[in-house]
Amino acid sequence: MNLPFAIIAAVIVAAATAAMTLRNLVHSSLAVAVAFGGLALAYLYLDAQFVGLTQILVYVGAVAILIVFAVLLTRGGEPPEKCIFSATWFWGLLITVAVFATLAWCVMHSFASRRDPSDKVEVTVKQIGDALMTKFVLPLEVIGLLLTAALIGAVIIAMREEKK
């Protein structure tokens, strides 16, 4: 743990907390965007240039925009009247803890945790591309298929129904 990482982590956690607790939906989504940006900074700090920049491009540039757009198109930005905690907060907490535990277990047992942090490798974009096209081509294709299916689904939902 060092100072820059601590700052970045603090920013991410603060933004995520703000996203959960702020009453105004648009403020929440802006806070989410800040959290995304913080995550990108963390990647950049870890020398993962490509991932960090892609994080900004995709999450700040597209996902955050889609979220605010959806918020605008559905219900405006009025803060909700009632308490912001949902009635099923207990189950939500349980699921969160379960997801966190799974992820933590994965990280602890992955090869990354056993690697010596001192042997730094320079990863170029070309290597990432090669890896995506050879070693990880199956996951890539599966994700592509999934996204295409989602896209077609969205088009079908948005399609105007013909009057019979």
Added chain:
Amino acid sequence: MLGTGIIKGMAETARNFLGSYVSREHLTTVQYPEERSPQIENARQFPFLVFDGDDPIKGLRCVACQICEKECPPKCIYIVKSKDKRVDYKGQSQFYPARFDIDLSVCMSCQICVEVCPFESIKMDTAYELSTTDRFGGLMADKHQLAKSNEHYRHIHPTDAALSDAALAVEVAKAKAVAEAKAKAAITTTVSPQPVAAT
């Protein structure tokens, strides 16, 4: 083909762009404070009051009949009728405006006041540089500011002024004829009883 219209348009604008450096004809703008385009005769801005003779106030044709005040759509004319009478251009004894104000910031240059005036006394001016630094009083013109000579009117609207002068000449002639007839009648009435008295 897609895009040919764009290329045609670009060529046209390029022609204008380059042409403006080559020929003066392309640049149609008038550099305003230094140059002005000549005014067309029927231009009109705001009303003014016509006077005859040398004294702007004494010579005003307006008789304070207040028709224009009533007809003005945005109600920007304010008239106070005089208590006494004075002799007008026709030689008749008439009222005159003790106050005649037009709020130029309200006036919409509709010329209705001119149309309704039976005495050819209010006309449209062509002066348009009326900007002022005084927001409230600056555009409130009183009768001293509004009074302009008939020569001025002849100068800015020659055709209209000729018509107006002709109409006035007829009026004056009529008034004279009436006055003469009256005078004659007065003479006969004053003359005729005399013999009776004599007898």
Added chain:
Amino acid sequence: MTDSLDQIFVTLKHWLLSGLDDLLKWLEVAPPGWSMPLVSIVLSLAPILMVFPALFAITTVLERKGLGRIQNRYGPNRVGPFGFLQFAADGIKALIKEDLVPRAADKVVHFIAPVILVITAFTVYAVLPFGRNMVAADLDAGLLFFFAVGAASELAVFMAGWSSRNKYALLGAMRAIAQMVSYEIPLILSSVAVVMITGTLSLTKIVEAQSTHAGLLPDWFVFTPWGFMGFTLFMIAANAELNRSPFDLPEGESEIIAGYFIEYSGFKFALFFLSEYLSMFALSGLGITLFLGGWNAPFAALDFIPSWAWFFAKLLALIFLFIWTRGTLPRLRQDQLMNLAWKFMIPMVLVNLVAAALWHFTGPGWMRWLTSGALVVGAYMLLGKPQFESKDIGKRTYRFAD
């Protein structure tokens, strides 16, 4: 001599740095370890922070004069010689105007939005190579950096529009976002063709790949079928990204007054303009880097002119192109805008990728010109036909009032 002129700014920076080092040694002050890199960064960034705002000032005057000439009038010609000091008058006016914030506005977001916009607009310059060895941060993923930072500005536009609590601002922001999201795809994909050919995301390497000469023409990508199409699509998409006419719907003065920055006044308003023009220069710079050979001279004989001069000459040419289109084309309608993006630009840009691949794998010779060129032209004819030509609306007739 030519070399030293070419590298004059690089040499200047090194000279300043070593001079500072000597000075510190002479003063017997031991600077902390991080200070020299910091000074170096400042020395790299300061020119960017000075040159491009200055270019902005000049461009506003030139644009207004150019548009004026296109519309058969003089344009600004009162302040200073030929009106060239107009920008100073405008700047002073913007500075001394009252800064109004609507009472209902979301104050914090309202304040941050223009700041983010300007910061992102400046940040993208970090990876642009302005000349030989003249790049502030030579990132391995420079192109990605450019697009990532550029994408963040969309959020700022949304923030500006939403926080103003004004229906025009909100409409403008929604239009802006819809437009920017749609046109970002062709913008990025048209540059992906270049990345495919050069095999790198580093902008300096992309420029180096275009530094050779093949016969009469230099090896700029714009002189290939896919490169030409890519450049055209890139410029159209860039125009839309910048919200410039004919894609100025988000600002549409005649319908939503100024769009997302309607509730800004004084200097914040000027910041919006600054960021808009800075993005214009940056995107033009990217187009130059990707397709127009960056800072390379068009002919080997002209190599004696310094590289940065070439970059700025090309930049001015592209700025003029932007002004020229702005003076020519009327604004699109929202449905036309979306049709153009999704039914023409995106399919075209995908075909362009295939054309670039064909070019790459056919190998040198006239065959690659034929295959790649035929693909591009064919796709252009085919895609351009249905949406834009089928509707025969007949000759326009006019009816005048009697």
